[in-house]
Amino acid sequence: MGAAVFFGCAGIAFGPALALVLLTVAAEPLRVIVLVAGAFFWLVSLLLASLIWFVSVHLSDREDAKLQYGLLVFGAAVSVLLQEVFRFAYFKLLKKADEGLATISEDGRSPISLRQMAYVSGLSFGIISGVFSVINILADSIGPGIVGIHGDSPYYFITSAFLTMALVLLHTFWGVIFFDACEKRRYWCLGLVVASHLLTSGLTFLNPWYEASLVPIFIITLCTGLWAFVTAGGSFHNVLKCFSCKQEDDSRVMMYSALQVPFED
Numbered sequence: 194m195g196a197a198v199f200f201g202c203a204g205i206a207f208g209p210a211l212a213l214v215l216l217t218v219a220a221e222p223l224r225v226i227v228l229v230a231g232a233f234f235w236l237v238s239l240l241l242a243s244l245i246w247f248v249s250v251h252l253s254d255r256e257d258a259k260l261q262y263g264l265l266v267f268g269a270a271v272s273v274l275l276q277e278v279f280r281f282a283y284f285k286l287l288k289k290a291d292e293g294l295a296t297i298s299e300d301g302r303s304p305i306s307l308r309q310m311a312y313v314s315g316l317s318f319g320i321i322s323g324v325f326s327v328i329n330i331l332a333d334s335i336g337p338g339i340v341g342i343h344g345d346s347p348y349y350f351i352t353s354a355f356l357t358m359a360l361v362l363l364h365t366f367w368g369v370i371f372f373d374a375c376e377k378r379r380y381w382c383l384g385l386v387v388a389s390h391l392l393t394s395g396l397t398f399l400n401p402w403y404e405a406s407l408v409p410i411f412i413i414t415l416c417t418g419l420w421a422f423v424t425a426g427g428s429f430h431n432v433l434k435c436f437s438c439k440q441e442d443d444s445r446v447m448m449y450s451a452l453q454v455p456f457e458d
Contacts, residue, residue, distance in 0.1 A: 195336035202334055202354035206327050210320050210361045217312075223305045224313045231283060231317030238279040239325065242272035266398065273390050276318070280368065283314055284375050307372060308425055315368015319361035327357040345401070352403045359407075359414045363393060366414070366421035373424045389413055 218224045246268030253260055287310045294303040330353045340349045367386050374382035393413055399406040 195334060198334045198350055199331055202327075202350050203331055205351070205354035206323060206331075206357035207320070207361070209358060210316065210323065213316060213365070214320075218316070221305070224309065227287065227305070227310050227313040228317040228320075230286075231314040232321040234279045234283045235276060235318045235321045238275040239272065242268060242275050245271050266395075269394050269398075270391060273394050274387070276322075277371075277387050277390065280314070280318065280371055281375065284311075284372050287314065287372075307376060308369070311369045311372030312365065312425075313368075314372070315365040316361075318368060319364030322364055323357040323361045326360065327353055346403065348403060349401070352400075352407060355407060356397065356410065359410050360393070363390075363410075363414050363417055366417040369421040370417070370424050389417060 214228070218228055246264065249264050249267065250261070253264060255261065288307070291303045291305070291307055291310065294305070330350060334350045340347050346352075367390065370382060371386050374380070374386070393410055396406045396410055
């Protein structure tokens with residue numbers, strides 16, 4: 194039973210992310226590099242947030258339960274803000290890298306677009322964030338023990354898996370929106386990304402009241418996904434073309450130059 198719960202929850206949490214990596218990232222070396230580097234940036238932000246929370250806890254009264262809960266909320270907010278700061282730093286780094294790749298390329302264009310880097314960096318933030326949020330839960334799911342035997346919710350593992358899946362997707366969507374907002378200097382979009390990230394993190398404190406946390410988080414995920422889809426240039430017409438699997442006829446006329454290379458004798 195423990196193995197079934199482990200593999201089932203792991204599949205729910207990381208199945209979509211694994212599919213995205215295999216289908217859109219693994220075959221491109223530059224995308225793999227962006228993916229790994231993005232995970233490193235997120236880890237640095239987590240390290241700094243952990244240090245701030247650790248110091249604040251040790252400087253406070255550990256016997257005060259309300260104070261410790263407040264410090265936990267404070268640590269979560271600091272972690273969210275640091276993640277967004279490092280997302281911006283990663284954007285600046287990738288922007289410089291994009292300009293450098295365009296300079297050394299033969300046609301003057303970078304082999305990977307900024308939108309592709311935004312998508313991959315968001316996916317990397319989501320995957321590493323999901324791993325750190327659910328790895329201990331998956332380890333406990335193997336056993337021994339039964340969740341809910343003392344009156345607690347028996348849906349703890351599967352709810353955590355769905356929350357992790359939503360978090361991975363949200364980071365991917367946030368990455369696309371954030372990079373586009375930085376590129377076009379749309380500061381209100383940056384504010385909405387940070388606010389939705391703070392809201393999502395705050396909703397997790399409602400657990401184990403899962404109806405109050407899981408449903409709003411998935412609504413935020415759906416709305417953010419639609420926003421990222423439009424930001425990336427998607428449209429309803431493109432979706433219909435994708436599902437119809439029809440290829441449009443190319444009615445363009447190709448012009449050839451009258452100049453020809455003379456044949457060698």
